[in-house]
Amino acid sequence: MSGEISMIGSVILALFLAGYLGQQYLPPPKPKVIGLDLGTTFCSVGVFLPGSGEVEIIRDQEGRKSIPSAVSFTTTEVLVGHEAVDLANCNPQNTIYDAKRFIGKAFESEVLKEESARYPFKVMNNNGSAEFEIFTNHTFTVTPEFIGSRLLLKMKKMAERQLNVPIQKAVISVPAEFDERQRNYTVRAANLAGLEILRVINEPTAAAMAYGLHKVDVFNVLVVDLGGGTLDVSLLNKQGGMFLTRAMAGNNKLGGQDFSQRLLQYTTEQVQQDFGVPLTLKEDLHRLRQAVEAAKLNLTLQHSTTIRLPLHFHSSESSEGSAPAPVLFQSVITRKLFEDLNEDLFQKILAPIKTVLTEGHLEKQEVDEIVLVGGSTRIPRIRRLISEFFGKEPNTSVDPDLAVVTGVAIQAGIMGGSWPLQVSAIEIPNRHLRKTNFS
Incomplete structure (x- = not known):
């Protein structure tokens, strides 16, 4: 009987050893x-x-x-x-x-x-x-x-x-x-x-x-x-x-698209002030929207960024003789400007935070860990807002x-x-x- 137990133990040990060696020296299986x-x-x-x-x-x-x-x-x-x-x-x-x-x-x-x-x-x-x-x-x-x-x-x-x-x-x-x-x-x-x-x-x-x-x-x-x-x-x-x-x-109805929209609204108004013409051409609007999105991302790492793009104000499908040359639009966007444009939206983030604490019967100092998810939580003002509310860093x-x-x-x-x-x-x-x- 003891011989059988010893044999079973040896088999189990051999299996564990084979598994260990396989992990060390064989290529890992593909995840499925x-x-x-x-x-x-x-x-x-x-x-x-x-x-x-x-x-x-x-x-x-x-x-x-x-x-x-x-x-x-x-x-x-x-x-x-x-x-x-x-x-x-x-x-x-x-x-x-x-x-x-x-x-x-x-x-x-x-x-x-x-x-x-x-x-x-x-x-x-x-x-x-x-x-x-x-x-x-x-x-x-x-x-x-x-x-x-x-x-x-x-x-x-x-x-x-x-x-x-x-x-x-x-x-x-x-x-x-x-x-x-x-x-x-x-x-x-x-x-x-x-x-x-x-x-x-x-x-x-x-x-x-x-x-x-x-x-x-x-x-x-x-x-x-x-x-x-x-x-x-x-x-x-x-x-x-x-x-x-x-x-x-x-x-x-609150997210990164809303923050971008505020900046887009600001820049379109600036275009009209600079050139005296409203921005109506789809291609111009599309390019400006992309530039605004890029500026928002840059401002998570930098204190200022520059939007620079040509605007046509006229369809390329028009006759060549009547199509005016493109003009260059430039605008320096600072992080402070972006934060000022969106401050009321940023403040809205605190309302659901306060609600879950109330409904969860919890004081804010009782939260052990604050986890940030989603690209918009990279925005420095949002991180600062949350850390100021809780008195600790997320x-x-x-x-x-x-x-x-x-x-x-x-x-x-x-x-x-x-x-x-x-x-x-x-x-x-x-x-x-x-x-x-x-x-």
Whole structure:
């Protein structure tokens, strides 16, 4: 009997030794489960690399780590991401964005009508569900989950090209306030893209995982997620590896696009003052909008930046003799000017923060960790505003644009059994949770 036990022990030891040597000297297996962040404004895909334990964010062919959440329909093809955005100005009624706002959501007629008035494309009401009407060589409608599926398919192909293996399985993130129907429709979008979803994880929990908070001793975590179009604030209560969302609040009409719009308004007024002519040409507006967006990004690192671009004030399709030469518009934009233009919008960020603390029965000094998510949280004034309110610095150790996809990729590695094994984050459902919305 003792001989049998000794033999079993030897076999187990041999297996452990073989596993260790395999980890040390054999190339690690390719990851086969991807992590997907289907964002309102941008999407990203990441993988957990077996062996190294690192997360790799998959880049597109131009080396970019995210793609715009836009899909454009033409008479001959369907364009996704950056290619779709390039057509937005000349094909506005067939370029769909912000589809995540509509996916799986049941609308009252008046609410949907009010919501759709914000967009250049046509939003239809199909028994309380939103659909988008497309006008190409014929007229047809597409659903929000179809738009989502095109974005997810694009990211699936990006991952397959990078990893050189077929991908069929994924973990996907959703906003914490998504109900069962919205989650199911998000999964349906993934299924349309040929993906099996192994787990749906809340975006704030994914962000907390990216910061490693599922492995450390913290209790109360505040996640401030400020992207291109929405603000979401979540208060998480963590015990061990389990996360409970205690309170949520936000503003679904506040984000980086609004800050850019203020700067765009300022520069268009400056153009009229300088040249005495309003800026009406689509091409000029498009170039100025791009320059403004670039200036906003530069001001996160610099105290001033210069917008410099030629303006035509006249269509290039006009006869050559009557088309005036372009003029050069220049404007120095300081960080202080940008902050002054947006100060009232920045102050709106504090309202949902105060609400989640009140609803979570928590004093601000009881928050152990403040996590920033979304590219707009890079804005120095916003970081300063949050740190002044709490009396301590927020955690900025992770790229805020990629925090959610990083956490989802870690969860994908867990679901795929990748080595080294990670601690999984377990979400405790809070059936009584409601999100407070500001506007």
